[in-house]
Amino acid sequence: EAACNKAKVQDYADKSAKYLIPFNFYLAGETYEATKSPTRALNMMVIDYSCGIKLSTATAFSATINNAVKNGILIKGGNYIEALAEADTLILDKTGTLTEGKPEVLDIVTAQDITSRELIEIASAAEETSSHPMASAIQSKAKSEGIKIPMHGEIITHIAKGVETNIDGDIIRVGNKTFLKENNIEITLEDEAFNLKKKGQSIIYVARNEELLGVIGIQDKMRENMKKSLNNVRYQGVDEILLLTGDLEDQASIVASKVGVDGYEAELLPEDKAKTILKLQSKNSKVIMVGDGINDAPALAYADVGVSLGGGCTDAAIETSDVVIQTDDPMALPAVMNLSKKTMKVVKENFGLVIGINTLGLVFSAAGV
Numbered sequence: 001e002a003a004c005n006k007a008k009v010q011d012y013a014d015k016s017a018k019y020l021i022p023f024n025f026y027l028a029g030e031t032y033e034a035t036k037s038p039t040r041a042l043n044m045m046v047i048d049y050s051c052g053i054k055l056s057t058a059t060a061f062s063a064t065i066n067n068a069v070k071n072g073i074l075i076k077g078g079n080y081i082e083a084l085a086e087a088d089t090l091i092l093d094k095t096g097t098l099t100e101g102k103p104e105v106l107d108i109v110t111a112q113d114i115t116s117r118e119l120i121e122i123a124s125a126a127e128e129t130s131s132h133p134m135a136s137a138i139q140s141k142a143k144s145e146g147i148k149i150p151m152h153g154e155i156i157t158h159i160a161k162g163v164e165t166n167i168d169g170d171i172i173r174v175g176n177k178t179f180l181k182e183n184n185i186e187i188t189l190e191d192e193a194f195n196l197k198k199k200g201q202s203i204i205y206v207a208r209n210e211e212l213l214g215v216i217g218i219q220d221k222m223r224e225n226m227k228k229s230l231n232n233v234r235y236q237g238v239d240e241i242l243l244l245t246g247d248l249e250d251q252a253s254i255v256a257s258k259v260g261v262d263g264y265e266a267e268l269l270p271e272d273k274a275k276t277i278l279k280l281q282s283k284n285s286k287v288i289m290v291g292d293g294i295n296d297a298p299a300l301a302y303a304d305v306g307v308s309l310g311g312g313c314t315d316a317a318i319e320t321s322d323v324v325i326q327t328d329d330p331m332a333l334p335a336v337m338n339l340s341k342k343t344m345k346v347v348k349e350n351f352g353l354v355i356g357i358n359t360l361g362l363v364f365s366a367a368g369v
Contacts, residue, residue: 009082009347013057017050024048031366043365049358056350064343073336074324083305084323084340086286090230090238091277091303093291094245094255095202095220100328101133101292101312103220105141106201109192110214117147119214123206125152126165126174131314132293134204135163137218138174160246160269160295162205173207176248178267180205180212188212197250223330227259232334236341240285244273246295273299290333292317309333 024044032041061078068075075081092098108116124142127135128149142149153166161182162175173180177187185207193203193215201217230241243264245252252266265276273289277299280287289296289303297316300306306321310328318324325332 008079009057009344013053013351017054020049020053024050027362035366035368037368040366040368044362047358047361047365049354052354052358053351056354057347060343060346060350064339068336068339071332071335072326073332074326075336076322076324080305080322081340081343083286084288084337085344087288087305087337088237088239089280089285089287090233090241091273091280091287091289091299092241092243092261093273093293093296093299094243094247094252095133096292096312097290097296097309098223098226098243098255098259099220100223101220101310103133103137103202103218105137105216106199106219107196107217108214109189109196109217111188111212114213116214117145119206119216120145121147121150122167122172122208122213123174123204123216124149125167126155126163126172126206128152129155130157130163133220133312134202134218138204138216170208174204176203176267177205180207183207185210185212189215197248200251200254202247202251222255222258223328226330229330229333230259230261232331233337236334236337238288238337242276244268244276244299246270270295270298274302277302291321307333307336 028041028044031044032038035041061081064081065075065078095101095103108119110116110119120138120142123138124147127138150167152172155163155165157163158175158179161179162173164171164173166172173183173185180187187205189212196203196215196217199217199219201219204216204218206213206216233241241261243252243256243261245264245266246268247266249266252264256264265272273296277287277289281304287303288305288307289299290307290309291300292308292310292313294314294316297320300308300317301320305323307323307325308317308321309325309330311326313324323336325336
């Protein structure tokens with residue numbers, strides 16, 4: 001499939017080569033008319049532009065794709081190499097992209113009639129089948145404290161909002177504030193949740209039927225070298241770097257200030273991320289989207305180049321992205337952009353060399369050298 005996804009410059013090279021073949025036949029005829037030498041005429045057929053133009057482009061892209069694979073980066077076609085080289089805007093997801101995607105439960109605040117252990121037990125039941133990093137944090141907390149997940153019903157996932165299930169006939173909902181408000185659950189423990197947010201923690205609300213049982217504070221570490229990576233990306237010619245996340249405003253603001261992005265939008269649904277990318281593209285921006293989760297899949301698909309970053313990427317993100325970086329080191333992002341720019345430079349140099357050398361060859365051959 002990658003071989004079929006040709007870059008614009010490669011299509012241009014292939015089309016140019018087709019037009020140059022009749023030119024060589026014409027040149028051969030003219031040379032024979034002028035010199036009456038079959039050898040010189042045949043030289044016009046041997047030294048032609050079309051092979052060199054076709055091969056110089058295809059070989060450059062093939063070499064780049066193979067070079068990238070050796071370094072744990074899968075580029076799904078030559079067209080994405082060209083798009084990476086032309087990109088001027090970078091969009092980033094937060095959880096699992098800017099952060100390590102291995103969050104930990106740091107604080108638990110409960111209502112008066114429930115313990116922290118019971119809260120984790122209930123939350124772990126609802127999050128049992130989820131692959132979201134926040135769910136993994138709750139599962140890890142339950143495992144470390146030897147908590148057994150209670151029997152529960154079917155788990156229903158509400159994308160970018162939360163999950164719900166039932167335990168002994170009670171409906172359990174675990175998710176963000178918006179999710180609970182949509183289900184007419186009164187949000188108590190506001191001051192406690194606010195204090196956790198000030199520490200930079202993400203807040204997970206746990207409710208049973210119409211009652212809020214407690215909040216769980218979860219924090220994810222920033223990826224090492226992330227700020228350095230983004231500085232390198234700017235050096236590659238990217239003018240604008242934005243953070244788009246489904247997380248709350250407070251968490252987004254803290255992370256945005258740490259890595260030095262140009263702007264951010266918080267509490268977004270997957271379709272909101274995709275709309276933002278379309279809006280940027282309508283202004284002629286060439287957009288790279290970097291993400292790792294199911295919520296990022298629509299945005300990855302809409303971007304000029306979708307990049308899934310890290311070993312913990314979901315299958316949906318890998319399938320919809322155009323470049324898959326399997327390493328967790330964010331420095332791989334500027335590295336692949338630099339590789340793309342070098343490739344395009346080599347392609348242009350190849351064009352010049354092919355036309356220059358072959359033109360000299362044709363002139364000398366026509367003259368009998």
